[in-house]
Each structure stands twice: as structure tokens, then as C-alpha cells.
Amino acid sequence: MKQRPKGDEKIDFTFLQLNDVYEIAPIQGGAFGGMARVATLYKELLKENPNTMLFLAGDFLNPSLLGTLKIDGERVRGKQMVEVMNAMNFDLVAFGNHEFDLSQKDLQKRLNESTFPWVSANVKLKTKEAAMPFYKDKEGEKEYVGETFIKDISDADGTTIKIGFISVCIPSNPKDYVEYANMFVKARASYAYLKDKVDVIFGLTHVKINHDRKIAQLIPDLPLIMGGHEHTNKYEKIGDVTIAKADANAKSVYVHKISFDKKTKKTTVQSELKEINASIEPNIEVDKVVQKWQSVLNRQIKEVIAKPNEVIFNAKVPLDGRDTTIRSQQTNLGEIITAAMSFAFNGNVDAALVNGGSIRIDDQLYGNITAVDIFKVLPYGGAILKVELTGELLKRVLDYGKLAKGTGAYLQRHNISLQNNRWLVNGKSIEPNKKYTVAFSDYLLKGYDIPFLSNTNPNVLSVYTPTIEEFGYDIRKSVAEYLKYINN
Template sequence: MKFTKALFYFLSISILISCSSVKETKKDDGKIDFTFLQLNDVYEIAPIQGGEFGGMARVAKVHKDLLKENKNTMLFMAGDFLNPSLIGTLKVDGERVRGKQMVEVMNAMHFDLVAFGNHEFDISPKDLQKRLNESTFPWISANVKLKTKEGSIPFYKEVNGVKKEVHETFIKEFIDKDGTKVKIGFISVCIPSNPQEHLEYSNMFVKARASYASLKDKVDVVFGLTHVKLANDKRIAKLIPELPLIMGGHEHTNSNNFIGNVQISKADANAKTVYIHRVSYDKKTKKTVVKSELKEINTSIREDEKVGKIVNKWQNILNAKINDIIKNPSEIIYKTAIPLDGRDVTVRSTQSNLGTVIAKAMSFAYDDEIDAALVNGGSIRIDDQLIGNVTAVDIFRVLPYGGAILKVEIKGRLLKRVLDYGQLAAGTGAYLQRYQIQQKGKNWFIAQKPLDSDKTYTIAFSDYLLKGFDIPFLSDKSTEVFSIYTPKETELANDIRKAVVAYLKSK
């Protein structure tokens, strides 16, 4: 009898505890927290500026730590990661890398969503399709489509013969420990600044609004993941004031702006910083609270071992190839407290201090025995600023395609046409970075003297400029190009990158 009573008591307590546990697990307080880790405009998988900042293996460690803090964490790339990069120009197994290294790293990091940036369209349609197929993460695009003979279609991934479309919007569901569920949606548009024959751009503002309209009744809250100018993001914020947060790219300097209640956040390029957004959502009040932290990625952060191995593999490939071209590629050759500006928006529109350095180096390569130097802004591919310790590899990243510096005897009349064309081409790769050439009003000056249309000048040109691509009337066949000296392999002028390295080392 005593045994039966004891057993009954034990079973009763067990049932009560069990019911209590079930009650606790089923309790839904209607509030849920989740975290976004945002990157944008990342071209380098390894740390930059002498190893001081950036590095995807460090970001991977931050990501893992955030997942431990809250399993409901998403990792984003707000566009621009496949190009440009020095590794991307290399040939491995007979093929140009063209962003393959970045996709391999990002697959290992388990990105949750990526947006297209304008630099994704630098590479050929064939290479872009390969990268899409290789990626294990989802992409999003509302206003950029693939143009085919049959018409415009969404981008897609093709794996084992099966095609899967890239959608205009994206939905993610989270659930927390107490059972609160939330559906969050994402919209994305890309700046139409890289027109290509295989692309069709729709109006980004129309598509942003349409995407939001298609999502708002399917989810609890909608966020933006964009790659457009800040001014465009601000307009989107005005058009869709219900967005709590737009995670943006394109600009390379961190910023955090508010248009009404819409927060617009952009991190620094090349993962020098990342944004951590801790989001709280209340299903009863429909209120979203975003607390954002700009985190510097530096030497204090340990590297994730798995991602680090992939980065090292690609760095070893890079070093092996670079060592064939230049000794001590990691040597610090210059220190600068003032950023050397190689961003596209600068070098393709105004005279940049980095453009001046490159043009001066071109003159230096010929012992300053020339009148002036010109290089097309489109040759500068780093789309970033150099600050602090500058290495030889940094210069190769600035000018990944290399090329010779040509010494050209050119008629003043043609030189003026070239300079005028370069000014009119502001905003494109044909804009000219200069040394010993100034414009005062509408007049050009060469070495402080007015340009003489009848005089013959000796000008150092980047070899690309004499191919007639950027400036159609300038080539080795132009009648007012009197002579072109192409340097021998043993000469410094044979490789513009080596000339810049030598020039900076001399300072």
C-alpha cells in the first residue's frame, strides 16, 4: 500500500512537471530578436593594408560568434564581390579566376542572401553564369534581368541540369525558444551603371515599390538589401517609409543615415568594417527596433580556421604568380596618412591623388625625360582607397591588368583633342588621370606652358590608350602620332605596376 501511494505521488509530480514544461515551451510572447551581419563591396578575401584590416576569415569568426549569441542570424552581401580583384585576373587551370575565389570563400561562410552589384556585370555572361552555378547561397534581383534572344528572363542557377530562378524578393522565417514565429521579407535593386548587351535594367524605384507591394501581405516586416547610390537609397526610403532598415552598398565608406524612420546603413569596402544589426520585432504592436553596431575587422579578431584555409589556398596561388613578376610582393613600399583615392567615382571623374601618383610614376619610368603622362581612369581597378602601409601587392591590385608605358611623340593638335575627349568622358573609364597637364578654363597647359597645337610633345601613355578603345581617334595608326616607343622587357616602363612600386619606394 505504501509503495502504491509513493508510486502515485511520484507519477503525479512527474505529470505536473511535464505539463509545466509543455506550457513553458508553448508560451509565445509575440516578441522575437534576430541579427543581421552586413557586408558590401568586398573585393579582397585576405586582410588588406599590411594585414591590419579586413579578411573574410575574420568576418567568418564574427559570424559564428553571432550565431552562438542568437541562432536567428543572417549574413548578407549588399553587392560587388566578383570583380575587380588581382586574383580574378589570374589564370588557374587555363581559365581566368573571375570571382571563383570569392564564391568558394562565401560558400564556406554560409551567406544567407546576396544582392547583385554593378561590378558583378564586369565579367562575361559565361563567367557570371559559372559563379551563379557554383554558389550555394541565394541571390536576389528585382530590376536586372538577363537578355536573351527570346526576351528578358531572370538570372538563374543551373545545377545538375536543373535551373533555379533568382527571385525578385526573398522570404525568411524565424522562430525563437518560446515559439514566436516571424516572417521577414527582402527587396533588392541594383544601380544601372554598368550597361551590357546581355542585361536589361528596369526602373529601380518602380521595382522597389512593386517588390514591397508583392511582399507586405505575406510577411510581418520587409527590409532592403540594395546596391545603389546613397541618394537613390534615400529616395527608396521616402517611397517606402515602412522599411525599418536598408542595408546598402556601392559607396565604399561607412555611413548610417535616417530618412524618417528608415535607417540606411553601409559598411566600409573590403570588410574593413561590417554592420551588425540586432533587430527586435513585436508581433502585437508591429514595431521593429534596430540597434546597429559598426564593427571594425582588425587584428584583434581571430580567423576562422576553415575559411582561413581557403583564403590561404588562394593567397598561395596569388603569391606564386606574383613572385614570378615581382620580388617581395608583401614588402611595405610606402606609408600614407592621407588616403590615396582609387574609387571608381573619383578616378573616372576628377583628378585623383592616386591617379597623380600613377602618372608621375610613368614619367619616373622614363627618368622624367617626357613632357607629361596620361593614364585612363578605367585602368585603376581597385575601387577603394589606400591608407597606412602600402605594399607591392596593393599596387598590383590597383592595376591588375598591368601593361607597358609607351613613350609617344604626338602632335599638339591631336593631344588637345585627346584631353578634351577625356574631360567629356567624365564618369567613364575614358576619363584621363594626368601628370604635368592642367586645365585652366578651356585652355590646356603642358608643364605650366599653354598647349601649342603645332608642337610635337613626348607623352607617356598607358598602352591601353593607344588601342583605340576608350578614345576612338587615338591609336598607333593616328596620322598625328609620329612615333611610339615600346619598352623592352628589361626596362622599368615595361610594366606600369613595377614603375609605380619603384616610384613609391624612391619617395
């Protein structure tokens, strides 16, 4: 780093920004991502400028395949991510909506385990008495998460400044233990609280891009908002405010090189989107933590599929498993999964149905796909059931799924279509008294998403559960075998 002249009252610093990271290891057959690679970049930036800070703009505890695994009878639930992030020495993280996928008990464990600071102005822990800040419990002492965050930095020539951060999270994941305050009100209040206490203020948010735009309009003096929530990179200028979001799963990161002049109070930001790929060697210490968890993962996957990392399909068009789409419309990934369910029975079913909530990747798959990717899509697995039921019940199930648009009960379908408000199976209208054979995910027959759908319903005429030797014994095996079949 070029040293500034003594007493010039200017200071340079660097922000390394990630957002929406669910996978600690490289993705897409090792081509992109990987937290150990990010750690290498961070170390390089630190050598260039000791005033380099590492941030994650929300969404990292869930969803992930590793998080669904059980060790000693307890699901991992983001423990692997916290271990990796501890090893990387993050400077600050924001809450994302997916942090609240965890139960209060599991989230508290992750907070307690984390050695890095968290920030949020608008999410609070809801108790019987009142809402209070989330906290880390350190040997009985509570360390509360701040609504704002302040960091002091200085350079070699003696220039010292205070940097402030504001943070808000989108209220898209209502939970009994979480209270969301208005994100715009809290963003402005946080800025007002900090502006006389620090030299410069930045945003670290987890909201939609249009929300970030509004925050930029409300607080035009923010030089930079480091955002999350969207999974594809974005870079915008609203007035003098830069809004930057990297790609999910560390496919890319943003490197922001910032200069601040204490005399003029002027901040300049130069942002570079940096791809994280196989050209970056993994950091040895962080990679040890990653490989420990990958070994656990591979052992458990091999119980179902012998070669977890074998490329089984090349997706030239992205397969859409994002929550917003998979829970509201038919997607190409939903069609592949349900077609694979039919394939498990050699096509000897009339149709296939799976609830969108079973598909947990909240991302798009493209390029080389392995069995590990299929496990990420369907982490909970489960059998495919061959169910005989009446047309009357099938229509009722389909109507329920349609009305559940936007929730996990929305149904992805194979060989079923809706035309002029009429449900068709194989192009023909459903007949109420006719018997249909449908492949269902076993979860659907438990009555959780669709209360009246279970094997106790008199309109469920028979249920066949595959044996361990059959593809249908585990939906993930069926999808993997189907992709191999259509890839040939």
C-alpha cells in the same frame, strides 16, 4: 542568449551585414578586413543567437586583383569570392552594379557555383525573346533568382515568424544582357507582394544613399534597409526606417540586433558598426580557402616584384582611385601613377598619360601601401610606352579625354594642365607642329579608348617599348619603385 518566456510571442534575431567586398584577404598590410575574420564574428554571433543571418548588399564579383588573374588560360572573374562565400554560408546576397562587369558567360558560371541565394526585383536577364530572372543552372535545372525572399525563423519558446526581403540595384552599369526596371516602382511592388505573406520586411539594396532615402520615404514601414554602393559607412534614420551601410572590403560590418513582437507587430533594431581588424582571429576553414587563392596571387605577383608584401609607402592622405572620381577629374592617385610613368624614363619625357579605366580599385588607399595594393590599382599591368608625337595629335588626344569625362577614356595626367581652355605642357601652350615625348600606358596606343590613337597614326613619330630589365616594362613595377623613391 537570454531565453524569452514561453508564449510571449516575441522573437530576437541578428543580421550581420557586409557590402562592397572585393578582397577576400585582409587589406592595408593586414590591419583591416578579411573574410575569414568576418566568419569568426559570424560564428560568435550564431553561438549567441542561432537566428543570426549573414548578408552581402551587392558588389563582390568585381573588381579585384585576384579576379584578373589567369588560371589555365581563363581569368578568375570572382570565382575566388564565391568559393569563400560558399564556405561562409551566406543567407542572402543582392546584385550590385559591379556584378555586371562580368560577361554574361562568366556571371552565369558564378551563379551556378554559388550555394547561397540571390535576390533582385529590378535586374533581369535580357534575352532575344524577353527579359527573364537570372538563374542558377543546377544539372540542367534552372533555379530562378527571386524578386523577393522569404525566410522562416523560430526560437526556443516556439515563436515562429516569416521575414521578407526586398532588393533593388542601381542601374549604373548598362550591359546588353541586363535589363533594369525602375528601382522605386519595383521596391514598392515587392513590398506590396510580401506584406500579407510575412510578418516583417527588410531591405537589402545596392543603390546610392539618396535612393535609399527615397525608398524609406516610399515604404515607411521598413524597419531597416541594409545598403551598399557607397564605400564608407553610413547610418541614417528616415522616419522609423534605419539605413545602414558598412565600409567597403569588410573594414567594418554592421551587426543589427532585432526584436519582433507578434502581438504588437513592432520591430526594434539596435545597430552596431563593428570594425574588422587584426584583433579577430581568422576562422580556420574559411582561411584555408583564402590562403589557397592568396598563394596563387603571390606566385603571379612575384613574377614582377620580388617582395609583394613589403610596405613601400605610407599614404597619410587617402589616394583616390574611386571610379566616379578617377574617371572624371584629376586625382592624387592619378598624379602618382603618371608621375611614376615619367620616373620610368628618368623624367626624360615631356608628360605622361593613362586612361582612368586602367585604374580598377574603385576605392581609396591610405596607410601602409604594398606592391599588392599597386597590383589591385592596376591589375592588368602592361608596359609604359615612350611615344614621340606631334603637338596637334597630343591636343586632339587631350580634348578627347576631356570629353570622355565619366568614362574609362578620361585621362589622368602628369605635367599637363588646362588653363582658360588651353592645354599646357610644362606650363607652356602646346604648339601643333612641335614634337613632344609622352609616356603612355600601352593600352592607350591600342586605339580602344581613343580610336585615332595608335602607332599607325602618321602623327605618331616613334614608339619605344621598354625591355624586361627596365621599370617601364610593367607599369606596376614603375609605380612601386616611384613610391619607394618618394618615400625615402
